[in-house]
Amino acid sequence: MSYAYLFKYIIIGDTGVGKSCLLLQFTDKRFQPVHDLTIGVEFGARMITIDGKQIKLQIWDTAGQEAFRSITRSYYRGAAGALLVYDITRRETFNHLTTWLEDARQHSNSNMVIMLIGNKSDLESRREVKKEEGEAFAREHGLVFMETSAKTAANVEEAFINTAKEIYEKIQEGVFDINNEANGIKIGPQHSPTNPSLPGAGGQGGSQGGGCC
């Protein structure tokens, strides 16, 4: 299907916070309680409409496991949006947000829109992180915030679509250079002023540090 823009997203956060479940809920509208461990990176895609324009979201779902951290880092580059996910029933996943955010800021392009997501909002009885704490963290770091449930689908659409809206606004404001695919945005084939090229060698951004494992 044709699209006006393609936005590239990355989903990050500790292992077990529900990154793959959020993606599955968004792309397939279903919940799978037992999910295989994500290794390296997995992909998802869905078309959405913003301002009457078809936008394709290409989503890179990363492994939360420490063993894959340096591989995950290499994927920040060239993402227009990031969903930074923690689990409201596990305080430590919230405590690790600062590390994730530092990683993301260091390795991504500076215009990347980051959405903070407190997932598993359906498990109110087991809540360890108050909604206000999430809001405060987001305010402090200039992020958009939402609580979601990949199980009930609450706010899942909104999380992905609001991030896209913010990216779209930045394009309208001219913040993003849409001709540079390193920003994680690609103009659809029929909308391109010039002949769109496939990803080539070289590019923007950099990543530091270790290899795998």
Next chain:
Amino acid sequence: MLNRFKSAVIGAVTGIEVNGLNSGPDINQKNHLAPKFPYGRPHFLNLEDEEVQMSADHRLRPIIHPSKPLPYYAGYAECVNAGKSKWNEDQAVYRLGVLTKITTNDIMGPKKYTIPYTYYGIFDGHAGVGAALCAANQLHHILHEKLVDAQDDIWLEFSGKQQAQSKSRDLLIVGALESAFQEMDQLIAEDRNKYQAAGGCTALVSLIILGRLYVANAGDSRAVICNGEEYQPMSVDFTPENERDRIRRLAEEQPALLGKEFTFREYIRQPKSVDLGKPIMYRNAHMKGWAYKTLQPEDLKMPVITGHGKRSRVMGTIGVTRGFGDHDLLAVYQKTPIKPFLSPHPEVQVHRLDKTEKNEVLVMGTDGLWDVIPGSKAAEIACKALSIFSEKERYVSAATCLVGSARGSLVHEHSWQLKTGKQASVDDISVFVIPLFYYKEEHEDWKSRYLANPMDCDEN
């Protein structure tokens, strides 16, 4: 199509790619023809078109692994090069095969036995994706036919009814592999004017059958068995440096193959025209030692093998001496055909699985891995991943970590670096991690069922 041509040319100019420039007009002409197989990634990755495009992102070089488990959770991972060619020129394949044998017995009537086998192959293409795609799509079919041809004899030995003149099962299976490799290359040769220029590829195949592992290698991909942090090579690289003797002897026996500008002789130092008429130490292809001769104009020709290690070349052009394709390959400047010096013949190593330990894995990788990760390091990385992850993820994680280690990370815009700060691999990287222990168990099961009651061997 044009892009493919361009990338081959760019590769040759930068010296990363093994060839390309030389066959320019030829490729241009053949680009009017369709490719025999459309470009894609290995079938078992189940990538959609969009994901195939994503997988070729040279800036991100995403590490792709199968979304559905392979048999016995065998691991696979790959990533594209850093820009030397538009597409990932490596290909990979696995197949489960069965040989069916019907024996007749006067008392019991006909009995049907099935012998299962597993096939893994990786093919590292150069100067295009065609040859590697042909090998990934066709070699296993050719091999299956060869195994079917040999299965009666293979069965005789296995069932202890071997006759005096019959050959051992190892020789028959090695022979099946060798003849399949020959035929694959022949098939690409026959296709050369029917389809788009195929380029060439290396081939590394592992066949597991009747409790033994057969590793057939033609090229510079490599297979090693890792057990904990120990490793045992299962293949030898075929590079111009390692095949110096074979190529120089062939050249000495058939000097016409060298054209006018190459020599099979080796000199102690590069002969220069100022030294004409002076003595120089040399050796012919069949000589072990060195001797003196008077330097003459014909000694100023370029040696057929130049350079050392990864930079060694045949006729200054190609850095690998075995594999499929390259039928139209010419020396970069001299335009001498190179194919006569290349060979599809594999070296086959046999490994019995009966003593295989729980953590033993077979790591198969293209040179994108081995250029930067030595065997000891590969064993260390695999061992660590195997210890961290549970059974289901273990082997895919090990493959992913191996590819990730060799790819490193992008620093300063264009430089891919290893953890150590050294330059990482900018080549296509493909890795299988195969748990051998399960194949040992599979065979023991099969054998005990066969011995207990041959009728039970009928799995259909």
